[in-house]
Each structure stands twice: as C-alpha cells, then as structure tokens.
Amino acid sequence: VAFSADNSSVTATLPTGESVSVLLYGATVISWKDKDGHEKLWLSEAAKLDGSKPVRGGIPLVFPVFGTAPDHAQTKSLPQHGFARSSRWEFLGKSTSESTPTPTTPAFAATATSAAGAVAAAAADMSVKLDFGLSSSGLSEDARQKWPYAFNAIYSVTLNTDSLTTNLVVTNDDERSWECQVLMHTYLRVEDISSVSISGLSSASYVDKTTSPPSTATQTSPVLTISSETDRVYTPAGDSPDSVPITVLSNDKPKFTVLRDNLSNVVVWNPWIEKAKGMADFEPKDGYKNMLCVEPGAVGTWQVLEPGDAFEGAQTIVLGGGKTQQD
Ligand code: TA6
Structure with missing residues (x-):
C-alpha cells in the first residue's frame, strides 16, 4: 500500500489503484478514487482546504450537533454541525490487511489458474485503515468554551477495493454525562442527478426541512428521485438501525450502496x-447536478453518554449493488 502524508493530509493507495485522501482539518475525506482513478465523491471547486471553513464536499464529519439546536442547552452555542469538521485531527497511524485467499478450494483453483490470477485475487483482498483522533484537549479555545465536556474520538477510514468505511467511536471522558449527535455528511458524485434514483427508503418516515416549519411525512414511492431542493432526515423502518441498505442508482444501475452500523437516520x-447559488464555496454553480448527499447519522434523538460510555457508528459505501465484488 502506497502511503503519503504531509502537514495537512494523508493519502493511501492500494496496489490495485484505489485511493483515499483525508484532510487533517476535520478528518474530512476529500477524495476516494476507484482503481481507474475515477473520483467517487463530489468536492466543490471552491471548497476551502486551508482550514478557514468546513470543506464543501467529500465527507465532513458532524459532531456533536447536527444543524443547530437552539433549544438544547449543551450544544446551543455551537456553530452549525458542531466542531468536529472544523477541528484539526491528529493522524494516529495506518494499518493494512492482506487477507490472502488460499488456493485450496476447487472454486478458487478454477478462477486462479495462473500465477497472475492468484496475485490479482490476493491483491483484491487488500485494505488499508487510517486512524484519526480528536479529544477535548485538542480543541480550539473557542470550541472548548462552547462545549466544555471531556471527550475522546477515534475516526477510522478504511479503504477496500470496492468500498469505503468510515467509523467513529466517541467516548465520554468527563465526570458528567453529555449528549451528542453524529453524522457522516457524505457528498456522493453522480453523473446526472436527473437520472438518479434512491432505493431503500420506501415506507420510511422523514422530516422535510425544506418546509417552514419542517414537516413530517412518510415516503410512499419505492424510489426517491430528486428534481428540486431536497433536505430530508429519514428514519428508515427496520428492527435494527443497520438493516436497510440505501442504494443510489443511475439510469437504474446501482452506483453506490450505503450500509449503516448503529446509525438510525x-x-x-x-x-x-437557488441554494447552490447562495453558497459562496459551492462551485461550479450547476454542480448540484453532479452531487447527492446521503448522510448516515444518529440525529433523530440525542445519544446520552454517561461518564466512561462510548458511542460507535459507521457507514460503508460499496461501489455498485452491494455485492463483495464491484459489478
Ligand atoms: O445535511 C443537510 C444539511 O444539514 C442541510 O440542511 C444543508 O444546509 C447542509 O447540511 C449543509 O450545511 P453546511 O453547514 O455545510 O452549509
């Protein structure tokens, strides 16, 4: 696994060509490319990558509040989406894993008849995990004043040949309990929003934030299409928060499958x-045609962490229809 890091970002590239880049500012994933070098995330051409404001694009991390919460005493002073995306994280290290398949089964022997085939199969199972850390002591004075609770967060970004996983573990290091929300604000890159449909949200209830005040509804159609401003907080039905995969299709072909672990929204x-026009860091202005945010999170309620408690949540974005191999 090739690896490069400087004062501002970390990049890892698998032997098969896939790569991921993470900015230390916000631990924001700013690039995820497949083996052919095709970018999978949308990043605004006017995104600030110098730490002067949260990144417009990639995967900004939202913690400890989603949006603003004027009625929530602990987080009401915080800026929109909290401080995780605008704090400098520490790079803790990388780990690679090479779970090389052993050519013992007849099925494997049939597909890997040459040495080259065996190497390709072995490389296909390689992955790299990058770990980032943030704790209360690493916050700016301003953030610490607005949210004076002791915490420790570990954010892991794992690149596989056909998927990207981001995992957050937040621990309460304080003597008091505190409450938080968590969300991974993923900007997926799409070719043409008018050809996109989203499955997995059928029968899900949602809060529509484009109405004033926000309204609640239940999705009746099997797929969601986007043809106007869309800003919805879904709570998909299911016995467990990770039970319903969300698939983003382009011309009915699966492009991304988003899996959730302990993130119910x-x-x-x-x-x-109009909203794209209103964002100075959103470029090009018609870039809304090439992006779609699908953001797994725990934002419908507050996660209450008692002293010593931890919250863990993750998303995995699989290329294609969610099989182990890209289709
Ligand atoms: O996740 C959707 C959302 O909360 C929208 O309401 C929208 O405003 C967006 O995030 C972007 O927020 P930002 O603070 O990055 O401009």
Whole structure:
C-alpha cells in the first residue's frame, strides 16, 4: 500500500489503484478514487482546504450537533454541525490487511489458474485503515468554551477495493454525562442527478426541512428521485438501525450502496439551483447536478453518554449493488 502524508493530509493507495485522501482539518475525506482513478465523491471547486471553513464536499464529519439546536442547552452555542469538521485531527497511524485467499478450494483453483490470477485475487483482498483522533484537549479555545465536556474520538477510514468505511467511536471522558449527535455528511458524485434514483427508503418516515416549519411525512414511492431542493432526515423502518441498505442508482444501475452500523437516520440533501447559488464555496454553480448527499447519522434523538460510555457508528459505501465484488 502506497502511503503519503504531509502537514495537512494523508493519502493511501492500494496496489490495485484505489485511493483515499483525508484532510487533517476535520478528518474530512476529500477524495476516494476507484482503481481507474475515477473520483467517487463530489468536492466543490471552491471548497476551502486551508482550514478557514468546513470543506464543501467529500465527507465532513458532524459532531456533536447536527444543524443547530437552539433549544438544547449543551450544544446551543455551537456553530452549525458542531466542531468536529472544523477541528484539526491528529493522524494516529495506518494499518493494512492482506487477507490472502488460499488456493485450496476447487472454486478458487478454477478462477486462479495462473500465477497472475492468484496475485490479482490476493491483491483484491487488500485494505488499508487510517486512524484519526480528536479529544477535548485538542480543541480550539473557542470550541472548548462552547462545549466544555471531556471527550475522546477515534475516526477510522478504511479503504477496500470496492468500498469505503468510515467509523467513529466517541467516548465520554468527563465526570458528567453529555449528549451528542453524529453524522457522516457524505457528498456522493453522480453523473446526472436527473437520472438518479434512491432505493431503500420506501415506507420510511422523514422530516422535510425544506418546509417552514419542517414537516413530517412518510415516503410512499419505492424510489426517491430528486428534481428540486431536497433536505430530508429519514428514519428508515427496520428492527435494527443497520438493516436497510440505501442504494443510489443511475439510469437504474446501482452506483453506490450505503450500509449503516448503529446509525438510525439517513439525511438526503441536494441544494438545487437557488441554494447552490447562495453558497459562496459551492462551485461550479450547476454542480448540484453532479452531487447527492446521503448522510448516515444518529440525529433523530440525542445519544446520552454517561461518564466512561462510548458511542460507535459507521457507514460503508460499496461501489455498485452491494455485492463483495464491484459489478
Ligand atoms: O445535511 C443537510 C444539511 O444539514 C442541510 O440542511 C444543508 O444546509 C447542509 O447540511 C449543509 O450545511 P453546511 O453547514 O455545510 O452549509
């Protein structure tokens, strides 16, 4: 696994060509490319990558509040989406894993008849995990004043040949209990939003944030299509928060499958024409046609952490239909 790091970012590239880049500012994933070098995330051409404001694109990490919460005493002073995305994280290290398949079964022997085939199969199972850390002592004075609780967060970004996983573990290191929300604000890159449909949200209840005040509804259609400003906080039905995969299709072909672990909500956001115009760091202005935010999170309620408690949540974005191999 090739690896490069400097003062501002970390990049890892698998032997098969896939790569991921993470900015230390916000531990924001700013690039995820497949083996052919095709970018999978949308990043605004005007995104600030110098730490002057949260990154417009990639995967900003939302913690400890989603949006703003004027009625929530502990987080009401915080800026929109909290401080995780605007704090400098520490790079803790990398680990690679090479679970080389052993050519013992007849099925494997049939597909790997040459040495080259065996090497390709072995490389296909390689992955790299990058770990980042943030704790209360690493916050800016301003953030610490606005949210004076002791915490420790570990954010792991794992690149596989056909998927990307981001995993957050937050621990309460304080003597008091505190409450938080967590969300991974993933900007997926799509070719043409008018050809996109999203499955997995059928019968899910949602809060529509484009109405004033926000309204609640239940999705009746099997798929969601986007043809105007969309800003919905879904709570998909299911016995466990990770039971319903969300699939983003383009011309009915699966492009991404988003899996959730302990994240019960999914926000679907596209600013459309007017809102994109209103964001100085959103470029090009018609870039809304090439992005779709699908954001797994725990934002419908507050996660209450007693002293010593931890919250862990993760998303895995699989290329294609969610099989282990890209289709
Ligand atoms: O996740 C959707 C959302 O909360 C929208 O309401 C929208 O405003 C967006 O995030 C972007 O927020 P930002 O603070 O990055 O401009």
